[in-house]
Amino acid sequence: MHTFQEISKIFEEKFGKRHFPLEPKNLYDGAQYLLTLGGKRIRPLLCVMGNELVNDLNPDVWQVAAAIELFHNFTLVHDDIMDHAPLRRGVPTVHKKFGESTALLSGDVMLVAAYESLRSIDREYLPRVLKLFNTAAMQVCEGQQLDMDFESMPRVTMDQYVEMITLKTSVLLATSLQLGAVLGGAGIANQEHLYEFGKNLGIAFQVQDDYLDAFGDPEKFGKQVGGDILANKKTFLQIHVMESEAGARLEALNRAADVKGTEKVQAVLALYRECQVDQWAKALKDRYMATSMQHLDDIAVLSSRKKPLEELAHFLLDRQS
Amino acid sequence: MHTFQEISKIFEEKFGKRHFPLEPKNLYDGAQYLLTLGGKRIRPLLCVMGNELVNDLNPDVWQVAAAIELFHNFTLVHDDIMDHAPLRRGVPTVHKKFGESTALLSGDVMLVAAYESLRSIDREYLPRVLKLFNTAAMQVCEGQQLDMDFESMPRVTMDQYVEMITLKTSVLLATSLQLGAVLGGAGIANQEHLYEFGKNLGIAFQVQDDYLDAFGDPEKFGKQVGGDILANKKTFLQIHVMESEAGARLEALNRAADVKGTEKVQAVLALYRECQVDQWAKALKDRYMATSMQHLDDIAVLSSRKKPLEELAHFLLDRQS
Numbered sequence: 001m002h003t004f005q006e007i008s009k010i011f012e013e014k015f016g017k018r019h020f021p022l023e024p025k026n027l028y029d030g031a032q033y034l035l036t037l038g039g040k041r042i043r044p045l046l047c048v049m050g051n052e053l054v055n056d057l058n059p060d061v062w063q064v065a066a067a068i069e070l071f072h073n074f075t076l077v078h079d080d081i082m083d084h085a086p087l088r089r090g091v092p093t094v095h096k097k098f099g100e101s102t103a104l105l106s107g108d109v110m111l112v113a114a115y116e117s118l119r120s121i122d123r124e125y126l127p128r129v130l131k132l133f134n135t136a137a138m139q140v141c142e143g144q145q146l147d148m149d150f151e152s153m154p155r156v157t158m159d160q161y162v163e164m165i166t167l168k169t170s171v172l173l174a175t176s177l178q179l180g181a182v183l184g185g186a187g188i189a190n191q192e193h194l195y196e197f198g199k200n201l202g203i204a205f206q207v208q209d210d211y212l213d214a215f216g217d218p219e220k221f222g223k224q225v226g227g228d229i230l231a232n233k234k235t236f237l238q239i240h241v242m243e244s245e246a247g248a249r250l251e252a253l254n255r256a257a258d259v260k261g262t263e264k265v266q267a268v269l270a271l272y273r274e275c276q277v278d279q280w281a282k283a284l285k286d287r288y289m290a291t292s293m294q295h296l297d298d299i300a301v302l303s304s305r306k307k308p309l310e311e312l313a314h315f316l317l318d319r320q321s
Numbered sequence: 322m323h324t325f326q327e328i329s330k331i332f333e334e335k336f337g338k339r340h341f342p343l344e345p346k347n348l349y350d351g352a353q354y355l356l357t358l359g360g361k362r363i364r365p366l367l368c369v370m371g372n373e374l375v376n377d378l379n380p381d382v383w384q385v386a387a388a389i390e391l392f393h394n395f396t397l398v399h400d401d402i403m404d405h406a407p408l409r410r411g412v413p414t415v416h417k418k419f420g421e422s423t424a425l426l427s428g429d430v431m432l433v434a435a436y437e438s439l440r441s442i443d444r445e446y447l448p449r450v451l452k453l454f455n456t457a458a459m460q461v462c463e464g465q466q467l468d469m470d471f472e473s474m475p476r477v478t479m480d481q482y483v484e485m486i487t488l489k490t491s492v493l494l495a496t497s498l499q500l501g502a503v504l505g506g507a508g509i510a511n512q513e514h515l516y517e518f519g520k521n522l523g524i525a526f527q528v529q530d531d532y533l534d535a536f537g538d539p540e541k542f543g544k545q546v547g548g549d550i551l552a553n554k555k556t557f558l559q560i561h562v563m564e565s566e567a568g569a570r571l572e573a574l575n576r577a578a579d580v581k582g583t584e585k586v587q588a589v590l591a592l593y594r595e596c597q598v599d600q601w602a603k604a605l606k607d608r609y610m611a612t613s614m615q616h617l618d619d620i621a622v623l624s625s626r627k628k629p630l631e632e633l634a635h636f637l638l639d640r641q642s
Binding site (some may be wrong): 023024026027078081082084100101102104105107108109111112114115116118119120123126127130131134137138141142144145146148149 | 345347348399402403422423425426428429430433434436437439440441445446447448451452455458459462463465466467469470498
C-alpha cells in the first residue's frame with residue numbers, strides 16, 4: 001500500500017504533462033492552463049485510495065483518476081464563466097485570460113478528454129465506470145444549476161441546501177472513491193459504504209468551509225473572513241439561523257442584509273454568536289463526520305487497509321484554514 | 322434494408338421522447354428544448370445507413386445514432402452562445418430563452434447524455450466507438466475555434482478554410498457513417514472509404530451552401546440572399562476571389578467591405594459574376610462530389626447496398642435552397 005504522499009507523487013508525474021495538441025493554440029492553451037496551475041488533486045487521490053482500500057492497484061486506476069481530475073477542472077472552467085469569477089488558484093480565470101468563448105470551448109474539450117482517458121481502460125470495467133461517471137457528471141451539473149437558482153430565491157431550506165451541496169461537491173468525491181473500488185473489484189456493499197463515506201465527508205467539509213468563512217482565524221484562514229456574509233450567500237449558518245430564529249433576531253438578520261462592508265460582517269457575526277450557531281455548526285460537522293466514519297467502519301476489509309482514508313479524512317476535517 | 326424515410330421514422334420514434342429528468346427544471350428544460358424542435362437528423366440517419374451498407378442492423382445502432390444527435394445539438398447550443406445567435410430553427414436559441422449560464426450547463430448535460438447513450442452498447446465495440454466519437458468531438462471543437470479565430474484574421478487561405486470546414490462540419494458526418502459501419506462489422510478499408518465519402522460530401526455541401534448564399538434563387542432559398550456578404554464572412558467564394566484576383570478587382574472587393582446594406586451585396590455579387598466565381602464554385606462542388614462518389618464506389622460491398630447512400634448524397638447536393 002502507498003501513503004497518500006506517494007500516490008500524489010505518482011499521479012503528478014503521470015498527470016503533469018500537456019494533455020492536448022499544440023493547435024489550435026487558443027483552444028488548447030486554454031484547456032491546459034488550469035491543469036498546469038495544479039490544485040490539491042483530492043479527487044484522483046481518493047480514486048486511487050479507493051482502489052487500494054480493497055486490492056492492489058489496478059494499472060487502469062491512473063486513467064480513471066486522470067479522467068476525474070479533467071472532469072473536475074472542466075467544471076471549474078465553466079462554473080467560473082457562469083459565476084463571472086475573476087480569479088482561480090490566485091491567477092486570472094480561463095475566461096479572463098482567453099475570453100469567454102474560448103473558455104467555454106476549452107471546457108468542452110476537457111470534458112471530451114476526460115472520456116478519452118476512460119476509453120482505454122479494460123473493457124470488462126468500462127461500462128460500469130462510464131455509468132458511475134456519467135451519473136456523477138449529471139449530478140454535478142444539477143448542483144451548479146441549483147446553486148444558481150438559489151441566488152434568486154429569498155429562502156432556501158436546509159434540506160434544499162444539503163441537496164445542492166451533495167450534488168455540487170459531494171457526489172464527485174464519493175464517486176471518485178467508488179470508481180477506485182470498482183477497479184479494485186469491490187463488492188456492491190463495500191462500494192456503497194465507501195460512496196457514503198465520501199458523500200458525508202464532503203458535506204462535513206462544506207459545513208467546515210461555511211464555518212471557517214465566518215469564524216475562522218484570519219491569520220490562518222488566508223482569505224477575507226466574512227466573504228459569504230458580504231455576498232449574502234446562502235450557507236449552513238445563514239440557513240440555520242433563518243430557520244431556527246424568529247422575532248427580533250430574525251428581523252435583525254434581515255436588516256443586516258442591506259448593510260454594507262465591515263459593519264455588516266460585524267452585525268451578522270454578533271447575531272451568529274448570540275444564536276450560538278458556531279457551536280451548532282461544529283456539532284453538525286461532527287455528525288456528518290461520524291456518519292462518514294461509520295460507513296468506513298462498515299466496509300468489509302481489514303481495518304489496517306482503512307488507515308490511509310481515516311488519516312486523509314482527519315487531515316481534511318481538522319484544518320483551520 | 323430500409324429506405325431513409327423508414328430509418329428516419331424509426332429514429333424519430335425512439336429519439337422523440339424526453340431525454341432528461343424533470344428537475345432541476347431550468348437545466349433540463351433547456352437541454353430538452355432544442356431536441357424537441359427537431360432538425361433534419363442527418364447525422365443519425367447516416368449512422369444507421371452506414372450500418373446497413375455493410376450488414377443487417379445492429380440493435381446498438383440506435384444508441385449510437387442518438388449519441389451523435391445529442392452531441393450535434395450540444396454543439397449547436399454552445400456555438401449559439403459563442404456566436405450570440407438569437408434564433409435557431411426559427412425560434413429563440415437556448416441562451417435567449419433560458420439565459421447564458423443555464424444554456425452553457427444545458428449543453429454540458431447534453432454532452433454527458435451523449436456518452437450515457439453510448440455506454441450501454443455491446444462492450445465488444447465500446448472502446449472503438451468511443452475512440453472515433455472522441456476524436457470527432459475534439460475536431461468539431463477545433464473547427465469552431467478556427468472559425469472564431471478566422472473572424473479577426475484579415476486573410477484566410479483556401480487550405481485553412483477547407484480545414485476549418487472539414488473539422489467543424491465534415492468530420493461528424495464522416496464519423497457518423499463510420500460508426501455505423503463499425504457496428505456492422507466493416508473492415509478497416511471499407512470504414513475509411515466510407516469516412517472519406519462523408520467527409521468530401523460534407524465539403525461539397527458547404528461549397529453549395531456558400532454558393533446559394535450568393536447566387537441562390539431568393540424564392541427557393543428561403544432566407545436572405547447575400548447574408549454572408551453582409552456579414553463579411555469568409556466563404557469559398559470570397560476566399561477564391563481574394564486569392565485569384567489582383568489589381569482593380571481586388572481593390573473593388575476590399576472597398577466593398579466598407580459599404581453597407583443592399584448596395585454592398587450588389588457590388589460584391591457583380592464582382593463575383595465578373596470573376597465567374599459562380600462557375601468556379603459549381604466546378605469545385607462537382608470535384609468534391611466526384612471524390613466522394615469514388616470512395617463510395619471503392620467500398621467492397623454489393624453495389625445494390627450503396628443505392629440509399631447514393632440517393633441521399635444526390636438529394637443533399639441537388640438542392641436549390
